[in-house]
Amino acid sequence: MIKGVLIMNDQGKPRLVKFYEFQPPEKQQELIRSIYRILCSRAENVSNFVKVDTLLGPDVRMVYKTFATLYFVFIFDNSENELAMLDLMQVFVETLDKCFSNVCELDIVFNFNKVHTILDEIILGGQVLETNSSEVVRAIEDISKLEKNGSSIIPSIAAWQGR
Template sequence: MIQAVMVISTQAKPRLLKFYNFQPPEKHQDLVRSVFQLLSARPDSASNFVEGTKMVYQHLATLYFVFVFDSSENELAMLDLVQVFVETLERCFKNVCELDIVFNFNKLHTVLDEMILGGQVIETSSEQIMKSVEEIARLEKQSSTTSLIPKSISDRFRR
């Protein structure tokens, strides 16, 4: 089971924190702090696997994309899932950067929610995830343009 997904900037600012197990907020904060300390001390030439803790990550520009998981998950499958997550974000934002994540956090959560539900992987195809994200965006746009007030009532107020 996936325990957590994090996107942390190289300046130690959490840009996305999604936890799939219940723990007190202090434990989550400790985990984020320890993950960042561990990753920021690693050289770029080190592997994307972290011994001891079941964790894989990808360092892209100023961001760390981190998946923490338990022993029931395969490390290589998790590394592939990180790659799918990053690849999908690249498709959403053309060249994902920290500002994209800051100003489009809803889309980031949508992508993640299309991949993982309750700590279980539900989709691994970037194409399928993109189709779902685009459909959600289309439906949101459609619902924001259609009026909730019936036409006959809105006509009365215009007169």
């Protein structure tokens, strides 16, 4: 099961935090700081797989990848395959790139709702739903169309009711 997904910049500021098991806010902040300390202290030529049982309990692992100035971090238990998580991370980044045409930190900051929706189309409740970035993009486009149409339906209903 996937325990959490984090995106943080190279200075440790979280840009997306999604835990699939309840963590009190204080614990989340502590975990984010600890994970950042681990990431920034690692050499560039080492594996992207990290065992984090001391932080999150036994059999919990973490995989991360750096894209531009952002760390993408997936936390998961040993029921998930490390390489599959790395691949899933790539799907997430590819989807973000397709939705924002070359995603950057500001896209994530100013479009956090869309980023969360994209993540929810890929992972829900710690379980993988979709691994095809084209399907995720199609679902996001459908959601955007519904949101646009939904805002135009409300005045129509009000006009229909004679208001």
